Amino acid sequence: MAIRDTLKKLTEAYGPSGEEENVRSMIRDMLNDQVDQIFEDNLGNLFAIRKGQKLKVMVSAHMDEIGVIVTHIDENGFLRIAPVGGISPRLLIGQRLRFNNELIGTVYHEKLKELKELDWPKIYLDIGADDLETAKKLVKIGDLACLDQPFKEQREGRYLAKAMDDRAGCAILVEVINRLPAELPHEVCFVFSVQEELGLRGAKTAAYRYEPDFGLAVDVTTVGDTPKAATMEVSLGKGPAIKVKDNSVLCHPLIRRFMVDVAEKNKIPFQYEVLTRGGTDAGAIHLSREGVPSGALSIPCRYVHTASEIVDKSDLDYAVLLLEKMLLSSWPQMEEINLR
């Protein structure tokens, strides 16, 4: 499957944090015979292992997307909702939301004096039910919904969809798994993690279980190339970004240097990412057990955490190439530091 088709399938799937099963089974189907071992853990993380020599590398992309959760149903069948992950109530007005049972709702707000009053308690979800009884047949308290937007190719090589964060990362992992040769220098565990948007929760338990020697997250990052954007030295279409830091991790210099070396050797364009907020799975992996040297490969993405996230195909292709080359190389080994 071309990466565009994988991406279309994955971004259109339903998978807010905690309810990643559709995405998980989709990815399982895509991988079937491509890996040596495939299993899930208690929280729902999917592990796909390719055996190799020597050390263990964990590569993680998260399956979950932002969404909302139903907290109350009123007598007229309207729902009250709360955020799941970093989602702004202002971006939801007039948006369509989709439940796992394909039910569609739209969001609107109570009467407001000023726009700045707009907050979660003021908005509601209309699912077309006229009373409590009808509504209760369609949804339950605690049901989740994701944004409902189809995948579009804006122009050749420009993709627009919901949940690029982080189905783009998942698509890259799937593509790389399909391209890897039989023999690898290191064992690689591809983790499709859960609940990243709620605080890197899946990656934490996944790293504990796998006990990797190295960690790498593949996730989207924000860009600074739009009108009067906050300063950020990452642009769309200039290659994947090698993360220096975000709010969850300061990438290990050895890993960062290794990524740069591999990119330069293979003439792959790249950018450095210095993100002042937000986090990624590497934040949880690098603190697992006694510490795991970790890095992150980021896909430049506009309008992250909205219904219309945009990525560029060339960035995806180069990210696939860079990750593939990294997994075919020897990772830099730390010298044991002995202070005795």
Add this chain to the structure above:
Amino acid sequence: MLAELCDLRGVSGNEENVRKYLLEKLVGTAVETRVDTMGNLLVSKGKSKNGTIMLSAHMDEVGLMIMAVEKNGFLKFSPVGGIDGRILPGKRVRIGTAGIDGVIGVKPVHLQKKDEQKKPFDEESLCIDAGFKNSDEAKQYISVGDYAAFDSFCTEIGDGYYRGKAFDDRTGCLILLRLLMENNGLAFNAAFTVQEEVGTRGAAVAAYTIEPNVALVVEATAASDTPETDEEAAGTNLGKGPAISIMDRTIMVSRKLREELAEVAEKASLPYQYRHFTGAGTEGGVIASSRGGVDTAILAVPCRYIHSPYSVMKESDLNATLGLVRAWLEQRQ
């Protein structure tokens, strides 16, 4: 027993009184007890054939800590845990292990300027007055770092309602204690944890030690079914039974497990409700992400005016929560 447990002073980091009380009650029961380095009380009633079940309830309550003794003998303090500073003025507290009586004093209304009357008191300006004539006298009785707890006691009000402090989470402690003391043959591990109110610290360590296959946090949660709140914003309601959490700041509750709890409640004809808000935190998060991950759910007794000297809760909710935890354990054996 509810009154005895709630009246104990056990602000986060200083749970000794509660731990002692629980240990005394457990003397003579067929359980294995241990206290870990942090002060968590871990009690084992064995492993069920479906693996290790962990129940947790925290022993600590919100309170204050003395930060400085002022020149004239007044005591400066900091909150320990989430306290709304606006409710503090005029409240009685007891300080230190000796339980010295004090009051959080404020400038009387007669002496306040017009604009002062319109604002809540600035938390920084509040002091505890324990009747000391100067700092030398105060220092004979008080050291910086002493805890102060709300001075209130648990009583029944109306028919089947209770008013008191620390229902969060002595109700949970009571439920676990009852399940340990009764002759029910149920196999589970109970963790009476420390320092929940300052960041669910005890539970993280307890879950690591116990290494459970499944966990249930037994808590008290906020109810705001009072006239000033719209129905959809009430959170939970008194009298509607235990509240099953769907999500809070720390955890996305396993759907399988919360649906299992609802089914058990329906089978046992016990009332239950969902917790209609997703904010605030519980021990659920650190337990769920312990080691390789643990299936975790949260069940809570609804409480009005939580984190204040006087919360109100309903006996029928407490009993239904106990009933539901017991029925769930039975099914899980």
